[in-house]
Amino acid sequence: MNILVLGGGGREHALAWAIKQNPKCDRLIVAPGNAGIAAIAECAELDILDGGAVVDFAEQNAIDFVVIGPEAPLAAGVADRLAEAGILAFGPSAAAARLEASKAFTKEICDAAGAPTAAWARFDDAEAARAHIRTTGAPIVVKADGLAAGKGVIVAMDEATALGAIDDMFSGEFGAAGAEVVIEEFMTGEEASFFLLCDGETVLPIGTAQDHKRAFDGDEGPNTGGMGAYSPAPVLSDAIAEQALAEIVRPTIREMARRGTPYKGVLYAGLMIENGRARLVEYNVRFGDPECQVLMMRLGAQVLDLLLACAEGRLSELRVDWADDHALTVVMAAEGYPGPYAKGSIITGLDALPQDSAHMVFHAGTALDNGRLVAAGGRVLNVTARGATLAEARSRAYDMIAQIDWPGGFCRSDIGWRAL
DSSP: EEEEEEEEEHHHHHHHHHHHSTOOOSSEEEOOOTGGGGGGEOOOOTTTTTTTHHHHHHHTOOEEEEEEESSHHHEEEEEEHHHTTEEESSSSSSTTHHHHHHHHHHHHHHHTTOOBOOOEEEEEEEHHHHHHHHHOSSSSEESSSSOOOOOOOOEESSHHHHHHHHHHHTTTTTGGGSSEEEEOOOOOOOEEEEEEEEEEEOEEEEEEEEEEEEEEEGGGEEEESSEEEEOOOOOOHHHHHEEEEEEIHHHHHHHHHHHHOOOEEEEEEEEEETTTTEEEEEEEESSTTHHHHHHHHHHTTHHHHHHOOOOOOOGGOOOOOOOOOOOEEEEHHHHHSSOOOOOOOOOOOOSSSSOOOOEEESSSSEETTTTEEEOOEEEEEEEEEEESSHHHHHHHHHHHHHHHHTEEEEEESSSTTTTO
């Protein structure tokens, strides 16, 4: 098969790495890709938000299957354009992708499906939102309704922070994403990620993970897109997973189908777990980043078979073959991230590292400059390892980091601390 993966971050490097291992994969193209992806696949310049351009590229390159990595092309309807052209693609329609593209839409679905989630209200007027916060008090959660690259959520522990978040959102800091806001009850507990494939009818769980959103050790500092993750997540027990399936996920899938927008693709349910029960924090309509990296390490070559079955409506025929192991990834980021950071700092030492089924460095924001590897983004490398135990996986990952020479980067030293 000729396969096209859309995206150019650590998630797409991990997806490409897993897909490449499957003998069904003859030719692999990633658009736009990055310096690490270029070592295992062809990289192509392509506007992945332009459905017409993606269809033209796929037809010109005889692509059999398109895997859409990020949320933005899904919200832009790229999967719809591919379907109209008769090209098999993995990823939900734009209508179904509203589960991530609109926080308020997700809350409406939860209410209609009876799925447990935080109490909420939506506002398109700043003064009404401020009045709600003053009445409700803090702690409270303020969310930009639309896509904000993982940064449109403010967990406000005091009223002043919440009111400041309203000012930021309605002043345009988050662009069109902040034109409406959702204000939610602050939920206590421990958060974990539940990943499932859905083909419109069948729901197939494919793994659990837990990530670290804060920039610094001890879960201190600003929120980021994720500074590390591990799989499986011990807090998400089999019993809690069954409760989440029965009360949250399956009712959501039924409600989406009832509305004429069946959900097809990966569904990432962020869950808040307390007293042995889960409530929904949010849905994402793509693999998480960096959770995807640990899931791909554990799933390996079967990923392509799973994604194909999902796209073709054959999930009921498949099961997931899990190794009884653990995986952990540590994000190395540019100094200053998630605030302003410099690009172009040189990274060395990767050539001496093992790259195998137990050790991988997935590239997130890298580029080549005159043959030298340089940082080209905020989150730059995902140093990932597997082990028989989580402690072993963590030790391997940090041993790899110790061999990377990058004065312009930093990472947390405590990834996995909750489980360990």
